[in-house]
Amino acid sequence: MQEIINKIEQLTNTGSPTQCKILLKEFVQDEDFDYFLKGFYEADKFNVGKKMIEKSINFDGKYKYKNIGELVFTQKYSKDFMKTEDFRCYLLTLKNTSGKNFIQTLKNIFQLHNASSNRLLANYITGNLQIGISLKTVNKILVELNLPKYKVFEVMLCERLEDDKLDTVKFPCEGNTKYDGLRIVAFKHSKEVILKTRAGEIANNYLPEIVKELEKIDMDFILDGEVIGKDFPQIQKRIGRKTENITESLDIKYVVFDILKYGETDICNESRKKRIEYLLDFIEDNCLSLDRIQNTTWLIIKSIEQLKEYYKKTVEAGEEGIIIKDLESKYEFGSRKGWWKVKPFLENTFKVIGYNYGTGKNFNVVGSLIVVDKDEKIKVNVGSGMSDERRDYFNMRILSMSEEVIRALCIFVDVKYQEVTSSKKGHSLRFPSILKVRIDKTEADKVL
Secondary structure (H helix, E strand, O other): OHHHHHHHHHHHHOOOHHHHHHHHHHHOOOHHHHHHHHHHHHOOOOOOOHHHHHHHOOOOOOOOOOOHHHHHHOOOOOOOOOOHHHHHHHHHHHHOOOHHHHHHHHHHHHHHOOHHHHHHHHHHHOOOOOOOOOHHHHHHHHHHOOOOOOOOOOOOOOEEOOHHHHHHOOOOEEEEEEOOOEEEEEEEEOOEEEEEEOOOOEOOOOOHHHHHHHHOOOOOEEEEEEEEOOOHHHHHOOOOOOHHHOOOOOOOEEEEEEEEEEOOEEOOOOOHHHHHHHHHHHHHHHOOOOOOEEEOOEEEEOOHHHHHHHHHHHHHOOOOEEEEEEOOOOOOOOOOOOEEEEOOOEEEEEEEEEEEEOOHHHOOOEEEEEEEOOOOOEEEEEOOOOOHHHHHHHHHHHOOOOHHHHHHHOOEEEEEEOEEEEEOOEEEEEOOEEEEEOOOOOOOOOOO
16 A cells, blocks of 8 residues: 555656656556556545544644645654555445544544555545546546546536527427436435436435435336426535435425436437337336426427427526437437537536625625636636525635635536627626536536
């Protein structure tokens, strides 16, 4: 394990992305390091936040730190490096521990090993090794070396389609309502149900009602859908919480819009038209008595006139927009081929890098956010859409923090806007407004 720790530290401390890639190209050819890195990317997420780590080391919060691993590194521990077999054992133990027991277990582990070992463990379980290279780049390096890519959890995605380009759609097609909820893929094997967000995080703890309903279905399956409530904030309040802290609600529903496995049959390679037939059979046979599991609202559309009317009525009804699906499309993980989303406003995910204080009653709290797109070609202040609830959210997380610390937190928000504008000062957004915090995203969108 000492060699792996040394390699991670070398990657972390390189000042140049190019040098980091050169080192990684060398390191992944080492079997032990490749096994470690593959395990990190392919394993289920721990869903551990920095607060849990802070509590395990009795951090008093009196100073700011760059990342949680560096905070752990500053503590006094033993001089012993962690052994590889111990590291794997600890991961398994922590995976099956929660709450106060998790904090105490982690505290006990930290006391046994040196600062470098503990820093690596903290970064690992919080999902960021701090090596400065994305998984996409890691996989490119593996391909160059003729090594197998790391498999990651992905879902079928939608390409953006402007509402004045509807005539480019192939008919007949399928039209769906675009829901304002949390994308969830549900797996059932034997008696076990696992819910995953589009980022691969396990959501069982904060969606206990959905887990209980799906456990009643007497067959294996993989479903794709959206968990909705009376509004998105109702779901947002639950994210990351433990089951014992959740008050179950009748408003929480799982709207299923695709089925990828029916019993023992993998149907991802079937056409969308055929998967609709499987889904209808699945709902009719298993879900009619389940109040929380619903089929999506969909329509087979045969002409541009019908599509435009469907889009108009959906938006007028207050929905976000529509999803259009090619009836011949297969379910391709990570692909956008054959699915399109149409909204009256443009919408993208941006990274929060700072904030401005408000005015009046909000003079000493967060008034607006400073956000950037993936390439940081767009940098804009967004104050519209900052409800009291969202303001409280950001006051708790970024108030009084420096831009460097806020960047390290990796907070993302969806922003809707009319268009991208350009001037001598750079690019900005016309009529931007915050839609919601995106806890399921790991990077901002590329806009330009």
